[in-house]
Amino acid sequence: MLLLCVLLLSLVFVLPKQSLSLLQGIGQPLVQLLSLPLTALAALDRGGQEAWYGYLALHQVSEENRRLQREIQALRGRNNELRELGRAGHRLAALLALQERLQAKTVAAQVIGRDATNWYRAIMLDKGARDGVKVEMGVMAPDGAVGRVVKVTPFTAIVLLITDPNNAVDGLIQRTRDEGIVEGTAEGQARMKYIPLLATLQRGDVIVTSGLTGGFPRGVPLGTITRIDRIEGELFQSAEVVPEVDLHKLEEVLVITDPLPVGDGLERPSARSGPVSPEVRP
Amino acid sequence: MKPALYMTLVLGVVPLQTSLLHYFSLGGVRPDLCLVAAALIGFLAGPVEGMSVGIALGFTQDLFSAGALGLNLIAKGAVGILAGLAGRHVTNATMATFVATMVSLSLLENLVFLFVVRWGGELGDRLSALPSILLPETLLNAALGAMLYWLFTFRRPAG
Numbered sequence: 001m002l003l004l005c006v007l008l009l010s011l012v013f014v015l016p017k018q019s020l021s022l023l024q025g026i027g028q029p030l031v032q033l034l035s036l037p038l039t040a041l042a043a044l045d046r047g048g049q050e051a052w053y054g055y056l057a058l059h060q061v062s063e064e065n066r067r068l069q070r071e072i073q074a075l076r077g078r079n080n081e082l083r084e085l086g087r088a089g090h091r092l093a094a095l096l097a098l099q100e101r102l103q104a105k106t107v108a109a110q111v112i113g114r115d116a117t118n119w120y121r122a123i124m125l126d127k128g129a130r131d132g133v134k135v136e137m138g139v140m141a142p143d144g145a146v147g148r149v150v151k152v153t154p155f156t157a158i159v160l161l162i163t164d165p166n167n168a169v170d171g172l173i174q175r176t177r178d179e180g181i182v183e184g185t186a187e188g189q190a191r192m193k194y195i196p197l198l199a200t201l202q203r204g205d206v207i208v209t210s211g212l213t214g215g216f217p218r219g220v221p222l223g224t225i226t227r228i229d230r231i232e233g234e235l236f237q238s239a240e241v242v243p244e245v246d247l248h249k250l251e252e253v254l255v256i257t258d259p260l261p262v263g264d265g266l267e268r269p270s271a272r273s274g275p276v277s278p279e280v281r282p
Numbered sequence: 283m284k285p286a287l288y289m290t291l292v293l294g295v296v297p298l299q300t301s302l303l304h305y306f307s308l309g310g311v312r313p314d315l316c317l318v319a320a321a322l323i324g325f326l327a328g329p330v331e332g333m334s335v336g337i338a339l340g341f342t343q344d345l346f347s348a349g350a351l352g353l354n355l356i357a358k359g360a361v362g363i364l365a366g367l368a369g370r371h372v373t374n375a376t377m378a379t380f381v382a383t384m385v386s387l388s389l390l391e392n393l394v395f396l397f398v399v400r401w402g403g404e405l406g407d408r409l410s411a412l413p414s415i416l417l418p419e420t421l422l423n424a425a426l427g428a429m430l431y432w433l434f435t436f437r438r439p440a441g
Contacts, residue, residue, distance in 0.1 A: 113300030115347050118311050118415050119399045122348035124300060150348050160348045165400060165407055186400075186407040186414065188310075 088251075094142040095252050104217050105258035107131050109139075111250045112156070121164040121184065122150070123250060125157045133157045138215030138256040144244030145169065145209055145220045146253055157255070161247050162222065163188050171222050172210040176200055179210055182222050182241060190223055190241040197237055201228045207241055217259040288323075288335050295319055296342040306422070311415055313422035314388070316343045320358045321365040321387050322430055325380050329366025336362030349399065357394065361387050377431050384427040388420040 011019055099106050107127055115122035127133050129152045139146040139159045147167060151158040160167045163184040171182040171192055178199035180192040192207055205225045211218025223241035230237045295315045303312040316339040324332020340358030344351045368383040369375055396416065400408045 113297070113346065114304060116296055116299050116316075116343040117314065117347050117349065117354065117395070118419055119395050120348035124346060153345070158346070158348050164348070166348075186410040 091142075091252055095254060098140075098142045099254060102217065102254070102256075104256050106254040106256050107133060108252060109133075109157070109255055110252055115158070120166070121161040121188065121247070122147070123159050123161065123247075123253075125159060125253065125255065126155070127255060128153050128155045128157050130154045132257050133255050134257075136215050138209075138220070138259065139253050140216070140220055140256065141245045141250060141253050143221065143246075145216055145222050146245055146247065146250065148215055149255065159253075162243055163190055163247055169216065169222065170210040170213045171207045172218070173199065173201065173225075174206040174208050175202070176205070180207075180236075180238075182207060185240075190243055192225070192239045192241050194236045195238060197230070197235065199237065201225060201237065201239055203228065205239075206244075211259065215256055215259060217256065284331075288331075288338070291319060291335065292338045292342055295339060296346050299343070300346050308418040308422055309414065311418040311422065313426045314391075314419060315426075316340060316354065316358050317361055317388060317391060318384070318423050318427045318430065320362040321384055322380075322427060322434070324362040324365030324367075325369035325375070325383060325431075326434065327366070328370065329363045332362030332366035333359050334362070336360070353395075353398065357391050361391060364390075377428055377435075380431045381424050381428050385420055385424050388423040389416070392416040392419060 095108060099108065109125040109127035109131075111123050112126045113124040115124075123146075125133070125139075133149060133152055135149055135152055137149045139149060145162055147159045147161040147164070148169070149157050150160045161184065162169055162182065165184045165186055168181050168183045170179065172179050173192075173195070176199050178195055178201075180195040182190050182192050185191050195201065203225055207222045207225065209216035209218060209220040209222060221244040223243040225239045226242050227240040228237065229239065299312070299315045303315065304310075306312065316336075320332055320336030320339055323335045336358035337355055340354035340356065343354040343358065347354065364387055365383055368379070372379045392415065396408060396411055400411060
């Protein structure tokens with residue numbers, strides 16, 4: 001055996017080219033034979049590596065996904081916050097515009113609650129006697145009249161809404177100039193009573209405050225007539241009124257601390273019919 | 283312990299009633315937490331405690347309502363006494379007896395309010411308050427009362 005090996009080695013040294021080609025001839029099919037499992041193993045290795053890196057990447061993606069989701073949630077929260085601030089800004093701008101337009105002294109207040117019982121339609125404000133709010137003062141929103149103050153504590157005030165059956169405000173039909181009393185109804189709407197029979201009412205007529213009573217300047221919108229009731233033999237007619245303000249969605253209001261115009265009280269009639277109402281706008 | 287609990291109740295119930303309770307309303311009508319609390323305390327702890335807590339709750343409720351001061355004070359005090367008397371005199375105080383007491387007291391109090399608050403109103407307005415305020419509130423009070431009664435009594439041994 002040893003002799004054979006020595007012979008083969010000497011053959012390699014004596015005839016290097018021939019021996020090399022012989023070795024290559026023997027080796028090639030062997031390589032081909034071995035390349036199959038090698039390829040398979042390499043593929044397995046590659047697959048394993050890909051799977052591993054894929055797993056790692058997936059893990060990272062999953063983590064990134066969680067992080068991005070948290071970020072989205074935070075941004076959504078921030079977005080909602082900004083939207084809410086934007087809406088509050090719009091409301092406050094409208095309130096400020098009204099305050100500037102209205103020639104009366106007002107105090108801005110926020111609605112902090114509803115009546116503690118179901119028997120009154122009332123809201124609670126965060127401003128009270130310390131801010132100059134007194135009983136019987138009128139309260140309004142940018143769209144129109146809201147109600148009047150019925151109870152005051154140093155820090156809060158309770159406002160009876162115009163839709164409460166215990167509330168009554170002196171109203172004026174904008175088109176015909178007929179007067180009447182606007183009262184709340186049990187259904188949460190309002191009704192104008194004591195309208196003269198000769199008044200030519202129409203559905204869609206706007207009712208505004210007359211400025212005579214109730215702590216409101218003249219011309220603050222109260223509501224729109226939706227139905228007219230004329231009963232045979234009655235001295236007056238009445239009308240169903242839908243309030244101008246959505247009283248379920250009130251957030252900020254103005255308390256009219258003095259319905260007179262700022263300045264000379266002698267200019268009362270012209271100033272009281274101030275620019276709040278479209279009827280007196282140029 | 284009890285006075286502190288009652289004090290917390292008096293200070294907490296009315297703000298809850300005025301601010302967050304509209305989420306649990308039925309057709310815009312909310313349960314009357316003060317009435318439920320006065321009735322529950324009266325029924326479980328007796329007429330004196332029921333009356334005392336009822337008066338305190340009613341007074342606080344009056345402060346946060348457009349109605350005349352004293353109306354709820356008297357009404358809730360009376361509810362506390364009546365619930366206490368009912369609790370003392372029923373042979374077997376169960377959830378059913380409490381709910382029956384609750385329904386009766388709620389209807390009674392709301393009927394009194396209907397006549398006092400809507401005294402000057404038209405008959406139609408008064409009658410429309412029956413399905414729009416009185417009945418939904420009674421239903422909500424009874425449901426809430428039953429739930430609270432169960433919460434406060436389910437761990438107590440029977441008898």
